[in-house]
Amino acid sequence: MNKAVFFDRDDTLIKNIPYLKNEKLIEIPHGLDQQLLRLKKAGFLLFIVSNQSGVARGLLTAGDVEKVNQRLLEMVGSSFFEKIYLSYEGPTQEITWDRKPQPTMIWKATKEYDIDCGRSFFVGDRLADVLCGRNSGCKTIFINLGRKNLDAFVACRLATYVTFSLFEAIDVILSVENE
Template identity: 70%
Template structure:
């Protein structure tokens, strides 16, 4: 079985621009390629797991989301991610089968890629990310951007680890492997 690292997309891998359609606004953090390479060399499979409710709200199309994701992967310069899992459901829909915090996207990845979720990590900046990872059986790393809202407060309490940046989160994953 494989270990994985699941990444939220917006405000984790890239700056959150609500309902992002304009690929020119995608900013990839400098140095991210090195960190992704280190995770891959350590044997982790990498995935993006993202709610894109703008589709359900009529503000984006699946094609808009696919275009942004394609450009994101191109800007990384290499194929680091095995797959991108997306939920187009909106938060107000009656039934949310795959929208985070439901772990459906993680369970699907586990089946498709023979993953051991107990040895895997979920990195994100919202309570939905922390709960998705926990609900799926992963260790969770909350990226604490210093928000003072209830979402961030609860995330700090429930996450396995708290990091101040994406790079710090990745270092937390790699640190036990470097001992």
């Protein structure tokens, strides 16, 4: 079975611009390709797992999201990520099927890529990321961006690890791996 790292997209891999549809505004951290390469060399499959509720809210189309993601892959290097899983559901829907924190997108990846969640990590900046990782049996890394709210407080306590940046999260994954 394979091991994986699942990344949230907004404010984890790229700067969050709410309901981003202009691909020219994408900002990725300098040196991201080198950091992702370290994970690939350690044998991890990499995925992006993103809620894009702007589609349900009527602020974006699925095509807008795809266009931004395509550009993101071009900027980072298209060979790094196996697949991007997306949920277009909105948070006010009474029943959600695949929106984080539900583990549906991870389960899809597990099936499609034969992934052992026990050896895998979920990295994100929101409580929903930590819960999604936990709900699917992954270790979780919460990137603490210093938000002073209850969700951040709870996420710090539920996550397997807490870091202050994406690159620090990657260091944690590789150091835990080598123990």
